Amino acid sequence: MEPGHELERGREALGAGSWLAAAELLTRSDRESPLGAADLELLATAAYMLGRDDEYRSTLERAHHAHLEAAETEPAVRCAFWLGLALLLQGQTAPATGWFARAERIFEGEGIDSVERGYLLIPGLLQRSAAGDHDGARAIAWQAAAIGARFGDRDLQALVVQEQGHALVRLGRAEEGLRLVDEVMLAVTSGDLSPIVTGLVYCNTIAFCQSVYELRRAREWTDALSRWCEQQPDMVAHTGVCLVHRAEILQLRGAWEEALEEARRAGERFTLGNYDAQADARARYRQGEVHRLKGDFALAEEAYREASSGGWEPQPGLALLRLAEGDGAAAVASIRRVIGETADPLERAGLIAARVEIMIAIGKAGDARGDCAELERTAEHQGSWVLGAMSCQARGAVELDADEAAEALVSLRRAWRMWRQLEAPYEAARVRELIGLACRELDDNDGAAMELEAARAAFETLGARPDLARVEALPGAAEPEAHGLTAREREVLRLVADGRTNKAIAAELVLSERTIDRHVSNIFAKVGVSSRASATAFAYEHDLV
Structure with a gap:
């Protein structure tokens, strides 16, 4: 076959997205006669899409030098x-900085006005964003977008307008920022961008949507990326x-086995090329989360350790694992440490929600009210449904623990x-369990039974064994033989019968003394007694101790 024919077929294969065929044809043509700079860029693109990172960089470097030799400054800079x-x-900051500096030197040395100036603004934009300077990042993104628009470069516009949207969301202008993100994604799904930029924008957008709790958008764009x-x-x-990303979305949907499989497949896929250490570690963390929810604690710990080894913070999952294992002290220490070193409100949100759960479990719910307030502020600032659900659930759980069942129901119904x-479904079931407990505290036994059964059925369907065991172990709510007493009132009566004072009972149950006074008054009224001695006798006569 004529070398020129192979070259033409290689170009056609690349245009059709047949990356393997393109790479083979262009490589053969290059062996016969060295490719020109433009065709080397095509071969580099094929290598990138096949996950051949080293080949991508070496071929692109050849293209860079070929452009310089031909006095083609703009493509050499690009x-x-x-x-x-x-x-x-890939985390190689020093050599990356070297290439950016070379590009700047070549560009400035020629004194030209071209679209490459916009591309060279991107490193500074990313640096500002990583440092939390979202105003600065937005300003640079706006400047680069204007250059992209002036030269009609859709790739540049997509890369920087999405960053502009991200900055606006983090500055509390969520509606405005997400509108820009959606605009960029329209260009992606319409096929207006180069393949490399298409993939980058997809992945950046999905990761961003998850980080700011825009899970509906993350779900939609993950489906589109799939x-x-x-x-x-043949793309790697x-x-x-x-x-x-699919594993994370599937976990939220309650498809846990599928989520595990996708996370495992991600790890296998990274071995083929285009290795992303952060994403690989993130996949390990996702496996740990699913194992923890299923009750496979040893597998969860192993996955969390692998995630940590790869550079991914294994919290709050590891702290919640320790709580599930009964080590409340370790759970508190872990979650306190990671919250202490996390400043960004959105990054703190998931950690704060976990700390609320942990503090309630160890009997220190009063310490969690400040966390509830922080979650509520973040939810209001971002206007996110997910954050709203998290904050309402946390508030309701704390109110329920403080025997404020009526107030708790308002928060919990909203969260559900x-x-x-x-x-x-899992998060909804957790809330229904709390709603059931609140109904029981208000003597609504029918409501409690229905809510708890709904939660139990959901946990069983999901395979959430620890949650299922917890719900099935709950005592019945205000059964006839309990004489109309709620579970909490029966607990207080047992302590009264044990000779405890109201102050001692309050300390035992981590409640206020005023709350215990109210419980004791309710008990006296329901069982028809007027003294602690009579209440104690009643408890023994009716097998309530």
């Missing part, structure tokens, strides 16, 4: 930029990250409605 970005995304990956069966780039609309 190749240097992409080399720097590839290294930066379809894009399926259309290119982005497929591992896509599987990690939001989790249900978000199609999050």
Whole structure:
């Protein structure tokens, strides 16, 4: 076959997204006669999409030098930029900085006005964003977007407008920022962008949506990314990250076995190339979360350790695992440590919700009221349904523990409605369990039974063994032989019969003395007695101790 014919077929294969065929044809053509700079860029693209990172960088470097030799400054600068970005995304900051500096030097030395100036703003933009300077990042993104618009470069516009949207969301202008993100994703799904930029924008957008609790959008874009990956069966780039995102979405949907499988497949996919250490560690963490919820604690711990080894913070999952294992002190220490070193309100939100659960479990719910207030402020600032559900659930759980059942029901009903609309069955079931307990405290035994049965059935369907065991172990609510006493009132009566004072009972149950006074008054009224001695006699006569 004529070398020129192979080259033409290689170009056609690349245009059709047949990455393996393109790489083979262009490589053969290169062996016969060295490719020119533009065709080397095509070969580099094929290598990237096949996950051949080293080949991508070496080929792109050849293209860079070929452009320089041909006095083609703009494409040489762009190749240097992409080399720097590839290294930066893999955590190789020093060589990345070197390539960015080279690109700047070449560009400034020529004194030209071209779209490459916009690309060279991206490293500074990313640096500002990583440092939490969202105003600064937004300003640079706006400047780069204007350059992209002036030169009609859709790739540049997509890369920087999405960052502009991200900055606005983090500045509390969620509606405005998400509108920009949606605009960029329209260009992605319409096929207006180059394949490398398409994959980058997909992955960046999904990761961002998850980080700011925009899970509906994360779900929609993950489905779109999955379809894009399926259309290119020999593509390796982005497929591992896509599987990690799918695992996270599947867990939320309650498809835990599928989530585990996708997380495992992600790890396998990374071995084929385009390795992303952070995403691989994130996949391990996701496996740990599913194992923990299923009650496979040894497997969960192993996965959390692998995640930590890969550079991913294994919290709050590890703290919740320790709580499930009965080590409340370790759970408190872990969650306190990670919250103490986390400043960003959105990063703190999931950690704070976990600390509320832990503090309630160890009998220190009063310490969690400040955490509830922080969650509520973050939810209000972001306007996120997920954060709203989390804050209402936390508030309701704390109120219930403080014997404020009526107030708790208001918060919990709101949380349940939001989790249900978000199609999050596990979270919804956790809230229904709390609603059932609140109903029981208010002597609504029918309501309690229905809510607890709904929670039990959901846990059974999900395979949430620890939660299922907890619900099944709950005592019956105000049964006839309990003489109308709630579970909490029977608990107080047993302590009264044991000779405890109200102050001692309050300390034992971690409640206020005023709350115990109210419980004792209710007990006296329900069983028809007027003294502690008579209440004690009643308890023994009716087998309530």
